[in-house]
Amino acid sequence: MPVTVLGWLLVAEIALLCVLTLVALAVLGGRSWDGRHDEGLRDARDRVLQLLAGVGDLPTASRYLMVLPVRLRRRLILDLVPNVGPAERPLLAELAAHAGLVARARRSIRSRWWRRRLGGVHVLTAAGVDDRYRSVLLDDPVPAVRAAAAWWSSTVAPGPRCAASLAARADDPSGRVRHAIAESLSRLGPDGARVVADLMVAGSPRGRRVALTAASGLHDPRVEAAARSLATDPDPSCRASACRLLSSSDPATVVVLDRLVLDPDPGVRAAAAASLGAGRTDGLVDRLAPLVIDEDDVVRTAAAEALVQLGPVGRMVVRARVAAAGSVTVEERS
Amino acid sequence: MISWLHGVIAVTNAAALVYFAMLGALQLSLMATAAVGVGRRHLHDLSLAGFDRRSSAITPRVSVIVPAHDEEAVVVDTVGVMLTGSYPDLEVVVVNDGSTDGTLEALVAAFDLRPVDRIVPRGRPARMVRSVLASDLHHGLLVIDAEPSGTRAGAMNIGLAVASGELVCAVDADTLVAPDAIARLVQPFLEDDRVVGASGTLRAVNGCRVVRGRVVSDHPPRGLLARIQETEYVRSFVFGRLGWNRLGGNVIISGAFGLFRADALRAVGGYRVDSVGEDLELVLALRRRGREHRGPDRVEVVPDAVAWTEVPSDRRSLGRQRRRWQTGLLLALWRYRGVIGRPRYGPMGVVVTPCYVAFELLAPVMEVLGLVVIGVGLATSTLGGVEVAMFAALAYGLTMVVGIWALVLDAVIDPGRRSLREWASRAATLVVEQFGFRQMTTWWRLRGLVEAFGDTPTWGRQVRTGFGDPTRAGDT
Numbered sequence: 001m002p003v004t005v006l007g008w009l010l011v012a013e014i015a016l017l018c019v020l021t022l023v024a025l026a027v028l029g030g031r032s033w034d035g036r037h038d039e040g041l042r043d044a045r046d047r048v049l050q051l052l053a054g055v056g057d058l059p060t061a062s063r064y065l066m067v068l069p070v071r072l073r074r075r076l077i078l079d080l081v082p083n084v085g086p087a088e089r090p091l092l093a094e095l096a097a098h099a100g101l102v103a104r105a106r107r108s109i110r111s112r113w114w115r116r117r118l119g120g121v122h123v124l125t126a127a128g129v130d131d132r133y134r135s136v137l138l139d140d141p142v143p144a145v146r147a148a149a150a151w152w153s154s155t156v157a158p159g160p161r162c163a164a165s166l167a168a169r170a171d172d173p174s175g176r177v178r179h180a181i182a183e184s185l186s187r188l189g190p191d192g193a194r195v196v197a198d199l200m201v202a203g204s205p206r207g208r209r210v211a212l213t214a215a216s217g218l219h220d221p222r223v224e225a226a227a228r229s230l231a232t233d234p235d236p237s238c239r240a241s242a243c244r245l246l247s248s249s250d251p252a253t254v255v256v257l258d259r260l261v262l263d264p265d266p267g268v269r270a271a272a273a274a275s276l277g278a279g280r281t282d283g284l285v286d287r288l289a290p291l292v293i294d295e296d297d298v299v300r301t302a303a304a305e306a307l308v309q310l311g312p313v314g315r316m317v318v319r320a321r322v323a324a325a326g327s328v329t330v331e332e333r334s
Numbered sequence: 335m336i337s338w339l340h341g342v343i344a345v346t347n348a349a350a351l352v353y354f355a356m357l358g359a360l361q362l363s364l365m366a367t368a369a370v371g372v373g374r375r376h377l378h379d380l381s382l383a384g385f386d387r388r389s390s391a392i393t394p395r396v397s398v399i400v401p402a403h404d405e406e407a408v409v410v411d412t413v414g415v416m417l418t419g420s421y422p423d424l425e426v427v428v429v430n431d432g433s434t435d436g437t438l439e440a441l442v443a444a445f446d447l448r449p450v451d452r453i454v455p456r457g458r459p460a461r462m463v464r465s466v467l468a469s470d471l472h473h474g475l476l477v478i479d480a481e482p483s484g485t486r487a488g489a490m491n492i493g494l495a496v497a498s499g500e501l502v503c504a505v506d507a508d509t510l511v512a513p514d515a516i517a518r519l520v521q522p523f524l525e526d527d528r529v530v531g532a533s534g535t536l537r538a539v540n541g542c543r544v545v546r547g548r549v550v551s552d553h554p555p556r557g558l559l560a561r562i563q564e565t566e567y568v569r570s571f572v573f574g575r576l577g578w579n580r581l582g583g584n585v586i587i588s589g590a591f592g593l594f595r596a597d598a599l600r601a602v603g604g605y606r607v608d609s610v611g612e613d614l615e616l617v618l619a620l621r622r623r624g625r626e627h628r629g630p631d632r633v634e635v636v637p638d639a640v641a642w643t644e645v646p647s648d649r650r651s652l653g654r655q656r657r658r659w660q661t662g663l664l665l666a667l668w669r670y671r672g673v674i675g676r677p678r679y680g681p682m683g684v685v686v687t688p689c690y691v692a693f694e695l696l697a698p699v700m701e702v703l704g705l706v707v708i709g710v711g712l713a714t715s716t717l718g719g720v721e722v723a724m725f726a727a728l729a730y731g732l733t734m735v736v737g738i739w740a741l742v743l744d745a746v747i748d749p750g751r752r753s754l755r756e757w758a759s760r761a762a763t764l765v766v767e768q769f770g771f772r773q774m775t776t777w778w779r780l781r782g783l784v785e786a787f788g789d790t791p792t793w794g795r796q797v798r799t800g801f802g803d804p805t806r807a808g809d810t
Binding site for chain 1: 380381391526732738754
């Protein structure tokens, strides 16, 4: 390669190195520039914590907060949210309103810039106010905003309307949004259980998965009834998830589980064995004993675990079955 | 004779230039994709602001498997910090892999363990289990006392046989996991069914102040070797893995800290016990299986899921580590040679594995070959001194460019972690490593390639002095 070409490449590389160094200085310098607010941020945080602990007053905390730029005010409030209990939440909301954050967030959620909409949703969630724009934000073109809106909706205005609007969007193309919907539905309690049960029975395959995920966080008889209807679902992962929801000793549930321990899919059989064990029904030993010599490791382990948890009788059955099978299928230790 | 030599040098020179041009193009592409990756992670984190994972009722159960062989000095800290982490449904399975020191006794004393009944599925792992112990204080803790398996992979498989989680996290006994790291690592699995594994970021714990397993102040390591490795880690995790990730082809999840789908892990038979690079082989196996069976096959990198680990602080152990890595790479790529260049395996087959062969496996060979040709070229006046100097500056400068970019991205991912002065000191190590360290590493890697044709190398004995000791010896 001629020296001139190498020379030009070297010049290009040096230029790139200079640019990167400038970018580095800008990034690190920007952080240092932000650092000038460190003291103010610390003071404001102390005042807000004093307010939440009941030893400070709102005007003082607000005054300290107003000294900071808006983004730092917002960050301070959002950072505190996970550590604030329901009793202190109204105080935080009042402070956010006092510091001008709520009014700004209401404007932001109508912005054409999605990051502003997202920031607005976060503040309104943290402050626990306003669900007027719920459906607009749940239909936002940006998945991050839709996910945040789902979360916001269930935090700010839980109830049947919220549950219904979330369930209607359980088919969202984005996995992040679907998970946010499942998470939100699981926190809605009985309102969530009703729509989750409906979704499990009549939803699309994607919607059914969202419902099954949400149902794992809900302990409601309606959910269990719906899970029984999924025992014949063509998707094995769906049947296995449904099995995990069937943990009661209800006779209808036991009938379904009896059928599922014979399922061709080992994952379903293992889940059914574990659920039967958790239900502690009559005749459990007879039901689980054949599974101890199942052809699949996971099923044998699940059945043996369930039997051992029953105590000495279950343990004896495991040993007897293993001996009768003529070979060691499951080894019980210690 | 001389004209023949001139011809050989000219051809080798041209081949080296083509190789260098391709390497440069790849690295510039990775720089761009890594930057996109960091940007997307930032936006992703923005969307999760205010979301509290601790109160979630639908998180999948995670089983953390900690293989421990003679880890008395560090294992209690490692386990303790995980048990007090922020993830709501966590099971910690420690496999005491035939330790000859007081590893088991330390665990029993620290966590008040007692023997329990536990079913272990039939097979090699079950035959090796001596007893299973659980804690009344920490319901998520299970300790398996096992016969020595001889390899980390064997111990991991014992843990896998007992683990009950939907997701399995591999953590080395000398690795400290940040309190929120597992929750961050789980996120890609919640959002995408196609994800089979996720990799976090490893940082050097040498130089950090650790109190009860928590890194309370994060300082650069003291020794030059450890400092260079710290910068290497940043380059590897932030630039390499994140860059490959955006191209859809990351094939490395560090054994010290990675999360996997448990059913997929069992379906490929767990870790290979006869492998030196079992981490690489595992990811290749998982992704190959995913492609062949239309199951999950994606690997995600989560740069802000952080764990700290000791890096070797002396030349001997560093050399052994690098030789082992290179041997492992060669054996893994040989075992999975059916994937290389096959469109059926997507970006992994078409782009990543060929690039690994060309720019990772053969890099030391090419570097040594280049130095030999330069030497001969200069001696026979076939190559001019200015030309050689410029080419060397170009080649070493490219490493600098990549390193600086990785440090910039690291500053964006974790603002405030390093002061301007510390950052400048890290940048300076990028220059220092070109003179001595780079050549040393090339030599070790070359030896690793040669050793791959001999007996399988062993892990060697690890001597730990504990996280609280600032003069820790590391791997010796």
